[in-house]
Amino acid sequence: ITVNYMMAKESVKKRLSPDEKEGMSFTEFTYQLVQGYDFLYLFQNFNCTLQMGGSDQWGNITTGTELIRRIGGGKGYALTCPLITKADGTKFGKTEGGNIWLDAHRTSPYKFYQYWLNTSDEDAEKYIKIFTFLSKNEIEDLIIEQSQAPHLRILQKRLAQEISILVHSKEVYENAVIASSILFGKSTSSDLKSLDESTFLDVFDGVPKAEISKSEIDNGLDMIGALAAKTGFLGSNGEARRELKQNAISVNKEKIKEDYLIKETDLINNKYVLLQRGKKNYFILVVKS
Numbered sequence: 144i145t146v147n148y149m150m151a152k153e154s155v156k157k158r159l160s161p162d163e164k165e166g167m168s169f170t171e172f173t174y175q176l177v178q179g180y181d182f183l184y185l186f187q188n189f190n191c192t193l194q195m196g197g198s199d200q201w202g203n204i205t206t207g208t209e210l211i212r213r214i215g216g217g218k219g220y221a222l223t224c225p226l227i228t229k230a231d232g233t234k235f236g237k238t239e240g241g242n243i244w245l246d247a248h249r250t251s252p253y254k255f256y257q258y259w260l261n262t263s264d265e266d267a268e269k270y271i272k273i274f275t276f277l278s279k280n281e282i283e284d285l286i287i288e289q290s291q292a293p294h295l296r297i298l299q300k301r302l303a304q305e306i307s308i309l310v311h312s313k314e315v316y317e318n319a320v321i322a323s324s325i326l327f328g329k330s331t332s333s334d335l336k337s338l339d340e341s342t343f344l345d346v347f348d349g350v351p352k353a354e355i356s357k358s359e360i361d362n363g364l365d366m367i368g369a370l371a372a373k374t375g376f377l378g379s380n381g382e383a384r385r386e387l388k389q390n391a392i393s394v395n396k397e398k399i400k401e402d403y404l405i406k407e408t409d410l411i412n413n414k415y416v417l418l419q420r421g422k423k424n425y426f427i428l429v430v431k432s
Contacts, residue, residue, distance in 0.1 A: 149176075183211055193222060227270075229263075230266050256320070318342065359430075366387055386420055
């Protein structure tokens with residue numbers, strides 16, 4: 144690949160124009176060689192003949208097709224689509240931060256579902272056309288419903304449903320809905336206990352925690368100890384008593400009285416107990432064996 148060939152790329156010419164203030168780094172200039180070689184390697188070793196990407200990758204991909212022609216003696220193909228951007232104009236991709244992955248180990252199904260659920264109205268209208276297989280008529284009907292009742296977030300919910308089922312499964316999607324209702328809707332102790340450990344920790348990411356030993360719940364841990372003396376969730380034993388008398392305390396989403404004892408049957412995933420004061424103040428007991 145000659146320098147002349149590389150300089151002829153539209154993406155390079157734009158960056159080297161007199162109007163471009165920042166110019167182009169050597170790394171950026173030679174990146175097309177790295178991506179081109181990657182395509183050549185996949186062609187030679189895995190019979191890969193097609194590379195897909197955003198329209199901004201056209202020059203890099205076609206460098207690969209040229210290497211395949213010159214070195215591999217074959218044909219490679221490029222397929223690009225319009226660059227996907229967010230409402231604020233930034234690219235939809237890992238280099239922009241706040242990225243999501245298809246791999247459940249990198250982005251949990253719960254966070255994946257929440258990502259689509261929390262998109263803006265403008266982005267949801269765009270993404271549902273790109274990332275789902277809904278028909279044109281279905282999408283137009285959803286957009287009309289959204290415009291009539293934007294607070295219901297109909298587009299976001301359907302987008303999150305369609306893409307979560309497509310990438311993960313219907314069962315995983317339903318679990319994500321249950322997990323979401325635990326924070327933002329009505330839920331029960333049994334709902335909490337139905338969550339796997341990873342989803343439970345995702346739902347309550349950032350919630351303060353305290354460790355206690357399993358021996359402390361063998362005979363039942365009293366609520367004053369659970370709320371204050373053993374954990375520091377509340378500032379003092381007196382505050383704990385006041386909150387209990389005002390019926391403001393829940394264990395695993397169930398309201399309890401002052402005489403309640405936390406036992407092994409309260410454990411979520413054999414390890415956690417969720418304490419709650421009021422609607423939004425959460426605390427997790429981590430029970431160590």
